[in-house]
Amino acid sequence: MGRRILITSGKGGVGKTTACALLGLQLAALGKRVVLVDADITLNNLDMLLGLEAAAVYDLYDVAEGNCRLRQALVRYPYIETLSLLPSVHPLGEVDKRAFGEIMLTLAETNDFVLIDCPAGVDGGFVRAAGGAREALVVTTPSPTALRDADKVLGLLEGYRMEQVGVVVNRVRGDLVLSGEMLSVGDVARLLHARIAGCLPEDDCALAFSPKSSADTELAVAVRYLCRYVLGASKTVYDATRRFRGLAGGLRRLVRRM
């Protein structure tokens, strides 16, 4: 049975959908069978992030309503054959919580990973998405408001008895961490009393990331660390400050300030 992992955050705009897509792409690049589920029914974006917005014919709502079979709604990613997307395109479609859970179980029977992109907030959309998962990754940024919401989500997830819950700290500026202007990953772990699964550095080109890209960016390196953590191969978290240490690092920090 494949692993069903909820990607959630509480606060919107912290990079949850991007993190979901990046993790899915990396897992699939390693040969894992991955399905990304866009559970953000009203404000869906996973399809656009993957460049598949024109490819969806049926979606999660259609599957839940019995309008199509599950495999008809899956959109295969053209560059990695083991990666698929279950999109949400009906803007006002409502999906029953039980039906959602059954669809996730069915997907887990034929895939190694089902990554569920959860809507922001902690209302019905969150409850529906969390009910279909057995593990969770809570995405946050080092900002106080995002951490506050992440803490509340971590508290709510205790009620779901998840097998594993980890925190992914996104948009980390290593230069600002070293100068004390941004909380470090260690600070986040202590404040939230949570396990850190990954650290993703701030990257203006994050949305342009794809396996086709030949650039070995720091973000790509960080995503690989996160992937290894999810696979249980390593507990090492990417260090966003490393490239800002030493003489060369000091110059980089200076340039960023200019």
Add this chain to the structure above:
Amino acid sequence: MKDRLQRVLLQDRMAGKCNMLPMLKSDLEGLLADYFDLDKESLRLEVSADEDGSYRIVMRARAVRMYR
């Protein structure tokens, strides 16, 4: 900023636990009543959060007698 955020997080966590206290108190009354003739009005229960994330639970109660 770190200290301020820590205070806010502790306050939020305690606010979330407020609903639990009456239920916990009721459960403890029931349990203690098996062993003591309890003065139920005297039962006091306090739960507070420490900065390291642990919780301090203090309970005080008075009993008229102990059952054998």
